[in-house]
Amino acid sequence: MALTGLEIFKLLPKTNCKKCGRPTCLAFAMQLAQKKANLTDCPDVSEEAKNVLGAASAPPIKLITLKAGEKIFKVGEETVLYRHEEKFHNPTGVGVTIRDDLDGGAFSERLKKIDGLKFTRVGTEIGIDIIAVQNMSKNVEKFSSATKMVADNSHLALILMSDSVENMRSALDVCGNKRPLLWSANAQNYEGMARLAKEKNCPLIVSAPRLEELADLTEKIKSLGVSEMILDYNSARLKDVLQGLTKVRRAALKKNFRPLGFSTITYVKENDGYQEIIKASTYLAKYAGIVVLDVCEPWQIMPLLTVRQNIFTDPQKPVQVEPKLYQVGQANENSPLLFTTNFSLTYYTVEGEVEASRTPAYILAVDTEGTSVLTAYSGDKLNEKVVAKAMANAKVEEKIKHKKLIIPGLVAVMTAKLKEELGWEILVGPKEASGIPSYLRSTWS
Amino acid sequence: MEVPNVAEKWMGCVRKVTIGATKEQGGTRGNIVTVGGAKSIPYMDFEGEQGCKPVIAMDVLDTVPEDWPDALKEPFKDVLNSPAKWAKKCVEQYGADMVCLKLDSIHPDKGNKSAEEAVATVKSILQAVSVPLIIWGCEHNETDNAVMPKVSQAAKGERCLLAGASQDNYKIIAAVCLADGHCLVTQAPVDINIGKQVNILVSDLGFPLDRIIMFQTTGALGYGMEYVYSIQERERIAALSGDNLLGMPVICNVGYESWRAKEAKASDAEAPQWGSCVERGPMWETITAATLLQSGVDIIRMYHPKAVAAVKKFTQDLA
Numbered sequence: 095m096a097l098t099g100l101e102i103f104k105l106l107p108k109t110n111c112k113k114c115g116r117p118t119c120l121a122f123a124m125q126l127a128q129k130k131a132n133l134t135d136c137p138d139v140s141e142e143a144k145n146v147l148g149a150a151s152a153p154p155i156k157l158i159t160l161k162a163g164e165k166i167f168k169v170g171e172e173t174v175l176y177r178h179e180e181k182f183h184n185p186t187g188v189g190v191t192i193r194d195d196l197d198g199g200a201f202s203e204r205l206k207k208i209d210g211l212k213f214t215r216v217g218t219e220i221g222i223d224i225i226a227v228q229n230m231s232k233n234v235e236k237f238s239s240a241t242k243m244v245a246d247n248s249h250l251a252l253i254l255m256s257d258s259v260e261n262m263r264s265a266l267d268v269c270g271n272k273r274p275l276l277w278s279a280n281a282q283n284y285e286g287m288a289r290l291a292k293e294k295n296c297p298l299i300v301s302a303p304r305l306e307e308l309a310d311l312t313e314k315i316k317s318l319g320v321s322e323m324i325l326d327y328n329s330a331r332l333k334d335v336l337q338g339l340t341k342v343r344r345a346a347l348k349k350n351f352r353p354l355g356f357s358t359i360t361y362v363k364e365n366d367g368y369q370e371i372i373k374a375s376t377y378l379a380k381y382a383g384i385v386v387l388d389v390c391e392p393w394q395i396m397p398l399l400t401v402r403q404n405i406f407t408d409p410q411k412p413v414q415v416e417p418k419l420y421q422v423g424q425a426n427e428n429s430p431l432l433f434t435t436n437f438s439l440t441y442y443t444v445e446g447e448v449e450a451s452r453t454p455a456y457i458l459a460v461d462t463e464g465t466s467v468l469t470a471y472s473g474d475k476l477n478e479k480v481v482a483k484a485m486a487n488a489k490v491e492e493k494i495k496h497k498k499l500i501i502p503g504l505v506a507v508m509t510a511k512l513k514e515e516l517g518w519e520i521l522v523g524p525k526e527a528s529g530i531p532s533y534l535r536s537t538w539s
Numbered sequence: 540m541e542v543p544n545v546a547e548k549w550m551g552c553v554r555k556v557t558i559g560a561t562k563e564q565g566g567t568r569g570n571i572v573t574v575g576g577a578k579s580i581p582y583m584d585f586e587g588e589q590g591c592k593p594v595i596a597m598d599v600l601d602t603v604p605e606d607w608p609d610a611l612k613e614p615f616k617d618v619l620n621s622p623a624k625w626a627k628k629c630v631e632q633y634g635a636d637m638v639c640l641k642l643d644s645i646h647p648d649k650g651n652k653s654a655e656e657a658v659a660t661v662k663s664i665l666q667a668v669s670v671p672l673i674i675w676g677c678e679h680n681e682t683d684n685a686v687m688p689k690v691s692q693a694a695k696g697e698r699c700l701l702a703g704a705s706q707d708n709y710k711i712i713a714a715v716c717l718a719d720g721h722c723l724v725t726q727a728p729v730d731i732n733i734g735k736q737v738n739i740l741v742s743d744l745g746f747p748l749d750r751i752i753m754f755q756t757t758g759a760l761g762y763g764m765e766y767v768y769s770i771q772e773r774e775r776i777a778a779l780s781g782d783n784l785l786g787m788p789v790i791c792n793v794g795y796e797s798w799r800a801k802e803a804k805a806s807d808a809e810a811p812q813w814g815s816c817v818e819r820g821p822m823w824e825t826i827t828a829a830t831l832l833q834s835g836v837d838i839i840r841m842y843h844p845k846a847v848a849a850v851k852k853f854t855q856d857l858a
Contacts, residue, residue: 176776178769213812215761215802309540332856336582344545351543368822368849372829376853379768379833393814396802397760397826404765405830439763446762446799450606528678532648 097150099127105143106136113137154346156356157184158297158322158383160224160251161273167223167251169324169383170357175343178409185406187384188374188398189224189253191361194240195231201243204390209248213396216415216438220399222250226277226386227265229256237261242268253277253299253386259286266294275299277359278326284311288318297322299359303329305341309353324383325358332373335360339381357383367394375401412464413438419488420445423454427493430455430538432500432523432530433481435462435470443527451531453538456494460484467502478508478515485516503529546586551781553577553590553837554749556788558637558722559671560698565720568697569669572636574752574837575788581775581835582857592858593832595847596673596840597635598794599625601652601660602644608804610820614844622660623667630668633844634851637700639673640664641795645686646677654689661690665697673840675702675724676712684711691715700724700752700790700838704741706733713741722750724790729755729766731773731785738784752838753787759796759803760827767791768834775835791831794842797824821845829853 103123114135116122125131126147133139133147157170169187174180190208192201205225212221225248229237237256245252245268252274256262262276278301279287291298300315300323302308308325315323327338339358345351360377362385364370371394374385378401385398407413417436422445434444436459448455460481462470470476481499485491497518501508503525512520524533555576560566577590603619604612614633618624622640629635642657644650661674674690676683688711691701696719703724704712716723725741727734734753742748755771758764771789778786797803803823807816824846828839832854841847 176769176772177765178773305542306540309542313540333582336857337585340580340583341542341545341585345543348545349543353540354542366849367818368825368845369852371822371826372849372853375826375830376833379830391814391818392812393819393822396813396819397822400761400802401764401826401830404761405768407765409765409769439758439766442762450799535648 097127097147099124102126102147105140105146107138107140109138111138154350154355155343156322158275158324158357159273160275160297161271162249162251163271165249165251172343172357172381173347175347177405181408181410182406184383185402186378186382187223187251188378188395188402189226189250189384189386190222190390190395191226191228191255191386191388192240192244193228193230194233194236201240202247205244205247208390209250211390211392211395213392213399215396215400215403216413218403220396220403222395222399224253224275224384224386225250226253226255229254229258229261229265232258232261234258234261234264238264238268241265242270245270245272251275257283259283259290262287263290266290266296273297275324277301279311279315281307281311284315285318288315288320291322292319297324299324299326300356301326301328303327305338305345305354308342309351312353312356323356325354325356326360327358328361332376336376336380339377343381359384359386361386363388367391370394371398374398378402379405414464415441415459417459417461417484417487419490419493420457420459421454422448422457423452425454425456427495429453429494430500430534431458431490431494431498432456433458433460433484434502435460435465435467435476437462437464437466437470440466440527444530447527447530448534451534453531453534455534456490458484458488458490467504471505471508476505476508478511481508481512482515500533546583547580547779549578549587549779551779551783551786552587553775553778553788553835554786555591556722556749556752558673558698558700560696560720564698565696566698567665567669568671570671571698572671577775577835578779580779581833591837593837593839593854594636595634595851595854596637596639596790596838597629597633597847598639598641598840598842599629599664600641600643601657602650604643607798608806608816608820610816611798611804611843623663626664627667630670633847635670635847637671637673637838638664638668639675639840641675642677642686642690644677645682646679647682649677654686657686657690658693661693665694671699672697673700673702673724673838680708684708687712688715691719691721694721695719698722702726703754704737706737706740709737709740710744713744713746716750717744717746722752724752724754725787726754727756729758729763729770731755731770731777734770734774735782735784738787742784748783748787751787752790753785754790754792757792757796757827757831759793759800760823760830761802762796762800764827764830768831771831771834771836788837789835790838790840791828791836792840793824793828793831794840794846797827797846798842818845821849825849832857 578587
């Protein structure tokens with residue numbers, strides 16, 4: 095729990111020496127409680143106070159870092175329950191399993207397929223983060239040779255899945271430049287796993303089917319010297335898991351309950367290609383730090399990665415498209431030219447309607463710092479100069495012959511100034527994007 | 540070790556709304572559908588009732604859709620020219636809880652069909668299926684104001700759900716829904732304040748709050764879904780916190796929006812790197828629906844039977 099000012103006061107030297115710049119130790123304590131001061135301001139603070147206060151001020155959800163060569167994958171340190179309150183910080187890791195009992199050809203084929211799971215959406219590359227090697231064979235050599243294959247040939251971060259401490263140890267020896275995540279410690283094997291995690295400095299997944307057991311286990315493992323953990327609430331029921339993920343997040347953020355102050359992982363096992371992605375998407379939206387799946391078809395992984403891209407968008411920062419000239423269909427020098435702003439929602443709405451009109455066209459996305467048409471206009475981020483600059487940057491004059499520009503109906507008021515600035519004919523389009531198809535059909539045939 | 544209780548204590552709830560009327564209730568429906576009733580964050584029934592299971596309304600168009608990709612046309616290819624047969628197939632074969640008739644062809648640019656034709660279509664669907672009906676206008680204000688009153692009158696007593704009332708066009712639709720005993724969709728452009736404002740406007744006309752379903756223009760996965768997700772999440776939290784004028788069930792237009800996405804409709808030749816379009820489209824629709832369900836949704840309008848089946852199974856597992 096966060097400490098109150100009085101609790102902090104008890105840990106301070108109580109000398110009122112003013113070296114911290116506050117009149118009294120109590121005043122300093124109160125500011126510490128409100129996180130308006132730093133403990134380092136006090137030169138005489140005891141080691142004990144440092145430890146206690148340091149622990150109390152740690153983030154409620156522990157940050158975990160995996161390494162794959164130069165690449166670093168981070169999870170944890172979330173601060174809110176709902177994205178509109180601030181934003182979600184570290185995008186949920188998406189991982190795919192590979193079994194160590196696959197024969198050589200099938201193994202390399204699957205490895206190659208998993209490693210290549212990346213797509214480009216709205217100008218951004220999205221891909222999976224993790225490959226999870228499963229010790230299905232229970233065999234130590236098979237597990238370490240499979241791990242070595244993966245470590246040497248994949249760019250992804252690594253999870254090692256085995257209940258055997260001995261097998262885990264041998265696999266850890268061949269992980270090369272990766273810092274893997276160990277899955278898992280449970281009520282039976284936690285002592286050995288914790289010792290191994292400590293020795294190799296690797297984060298550890300803790301598995302149990304009840305939250306109470308998870309809390310017990312994390313405390314025990316912490317006392318063995320491991321602080322980097324991820325929780326695996328491994329109930330078989332969808333609703334249990336969904337509720338468990340919410341309870342863990344709330345316990346950490348609302349109650350500052352340290353035994354559950356960790357990120358979470360879920361392994362989605364389904365024999366149904368739709369339900370597996372439904373569940374993974376659901377867990378992703380509702381707080382899972384990592385989701386791991388067996389399936390890896392592009393039509394399954396791409397929507398899941400898109401859910402992540404959407405949910406982890408910063409709600410305070412409008413998503414922008416690159417400000418440039420976009421071509422819809424087989425547009426040529428006689429095709430209509432419309433402009434809109436580079437706020438992605440505005441742009442894609444316009445693009446969708448232009449596509450629906452089946453009229454090949456150009457859309458000029460004008461840089462308004464990602465604001466919508468009216469917001470941009472009223473904030474003077476959209477004026478005739480801005481449009482002229484965008485047209486010049488996109489070399490519109492070289493691509494379009496007719497010198498007619500269709501402008502959003504909401505800024506019809508810009509007509510005269512635009513005409514003057516550009517010397518083009520200005521056509522006022524519809525106020526709503528939904529009017530574009532009929533507008534284009536009636537004015538551009 | 541004991542784990543702290545993290546159940547929130549909510550003061551408010553989402554109102555229950557019943558759509559459809561049986562013979563005894565003055566209609567001809569074989570069954571009625573009740574939605575809403577949540578007293579918790581979606582599916583967190585350790586803090587309060589999670590409310591009625593979300594229902595699926597399958598869209599039926601009053602005209603043969605021109606721009607549907609083959610993967611979407613395929614399941615309906617034998618019924619696309621008959622809204623009544625199409626509706627019947629949705630209910631009997633694909634298990635739709637409701638049918639949503641989309642009156643596309645009354646739009647001046649999409650056929651400009653008359654009110655009489657729209658009425659005939661509505662009547663044919665009421666005959667063909669016994670589930671409750673949603674009737675969605677063409678979203679061209681003048682046309683809707685001319686056609687929807689006649690449609691409403693023709694379905695009087697059936698307690699249909701009619702769409703819809705918007706901030707700048709609500710008087711006529713609210714009046715006819717009130718007169719003919721229908722429920723009403725209040726509509727806003729991904730804006731919680733406008734959403735509430737439309738509810739206030741129609742309730743000022745005497746429209747009862749327990750016959751309102753809210754609609755925030757849906758964004759598909761990858762195309763603004765996160766905006767709607769957060770608005771709906773905020774609407775649910777406001778409802779639970781006791782805001783009466785946001786405590787209505789929510790409807791999403793998932794089918795239409797998802798199938799506009801490139802990722803759903805591109806053919807295999809256009810996008811070989813995305814996997815087979817036979818699964819890709821239905822999956823895009825499925826995941827849009829499933830993710831939005833976490834923000835608090837009560838009625839989902841959908842297109843493809845595969846997506847419908849997958850989402851239905853999911854809502855059953857969560858019940």
